[in-house]
Amino acid sequence: MSETQFVHALALGLDPAWRRLPDSQRRTTCADFVSSVEQARDVKTFAYTMVGLKPGIDLLLWRLGPSLESLEESAAAALRCGMGTWLSVRESFVGLIRPSQYVKKPTPQEQSLFSGERSRYLIVYPFTKSADWYLTDPDTRQRVMNEHMKVGHGYPQVRQLLAYSFGVDDQDFVVAYETDDLAAFGELVRALRSTESRRSTVRDTPILTGIHRPLSELAELLGA
Numbered sequence: 001m002s003e004t005q006f007v008h009a010l011a012l013g014l015d016p017a018w019r020r021l022p023d024s025q026r027r028t029t030c031a032d033f034v035s036s037v038e039q040a041r042d043v044k045t046f047a048y049t050m051v052g053l054k055p056g057i058d059l060l061l062w063r064l065g066p067s068l069e070s071l072e073e074s075a076a077a078a079l080r081c082g083m084g085t086w087l088s089v090r091e092s093f094v095g096l097i098r099p100s101q102y103v104k105k106p107t108p109q110e111q112s113l114f115s116g117e118r119s120r121y122l123i124v125y126p127f128t129k130s131a132d133w134y135l136t137d138p139d140t141r142q143r144v145m146n147e148h149m150k151v152g153h154g155y156p157q158v159r160q161l162l163a164y165s166f167g168v169d170d171q172d173f174v175v176a177y178e179t180d181d182l183a184a185f186g187e188l189v190r191a192l193r194s195t196e197s198r199r200s201t202v203r204d205t206p207i208l209t210g211i212h213r214p215l216s217e218l219a220e221l222l223g224a
Contacts, residue, residue, distance in 0.1 A: 004096060007163040007174055008063040008071045009124040011091035011208055013056040018086040019223045030219040032082025037215060040074035042066050044114055048122050048210025049221055057090045058222065060210035062122055062176070064114045068094070068168070083222075091206060093126050095163025095174035102145040118212045119159070119178040123185065125207045126171030133200035148197040155188040157181050171203065182209075 018026065037045050048060040065071040071094070078084045133141065152160065158181075163174040179185045192198065213221060 003066065006065050006068055006071055007095045007097060007161070007176075008061075008065065008075075009091070009093040009174060009176070009208065010061040010063060010075060010089065011050070011054075011057045012059045012061065012087040013090045014058040014083070014222060015086040015088070018083065026083075026223060027219060029082035029086070030222065033078060033084045033087075034215045034218060036078045036081040036084065037061070037074075040070075040077065042070045043074045045074075045215075046114075046118060046122075047213055047215050047218065049213050049218070050208065050210050051221060053210075054206070054208065057208070059087070059218070060122070060124070060208055062114075062124070062210075091208060093124065093165070093171065093174045094169045095165040096168065097161075098164045100162060102142060103149070120180045120212055121178070121182055121185070122210045122212065123177045123179075123207060124210075125175055125204055126165070126169075127173040127175045127201070128171045128203040129200045130202050144196045144200075147195050148192065151191050151195055152188065154191070155184055157184050158188055175204070 018029070021029070037047075043063055043065040045064075046062045048062060050057045050060055063071060063074075065074070079087060079089075152158070158177055158179045161174075161176045161178075163176075165171050165173055177185060
């Protein structure tokens, strides 16, 4: 991928007072918000719901744009439109898509999660490694990552995206997984806990698990 592309996981919380608005107002404001998200120029957005699954978060927008400006401007437009004025940012992770230094030939598991059909679930979290990891010699790091990737390849039903956040956000990476099988994903995570790469993990929370919903379905689920 030659051009720069930015990934953005935007977790939003809905003011409970919105659900107490008259039916017509809820429907109208939700439709206005959805229209703003869908019409954002140059930004691709997929919606995932988290109602009741994580305190304070109802909606997770998984976004891809050519610049930080495009992501900011489209988010600003959505948050000042209709239901957007009732939404607050609860979590926000930004990263850039870059080729991995450890993967010579990406498999379909390691391709962008913005292409093809959406899986049912998206899991996103910030990820930071220790200083000792970056001071370890390259051959050792490659060996550790080879073990890590070998485990991952044993779960072909789980796709992954790793976006680089160095210098643009608090974490080192934005890690995202997409799957139809949450049980298999849980087994994958448990298996990875036993690999040497786990020693270098400093941060891998909060974990945001969303259910894919077309934007057109938001109104009914949120209460419009």
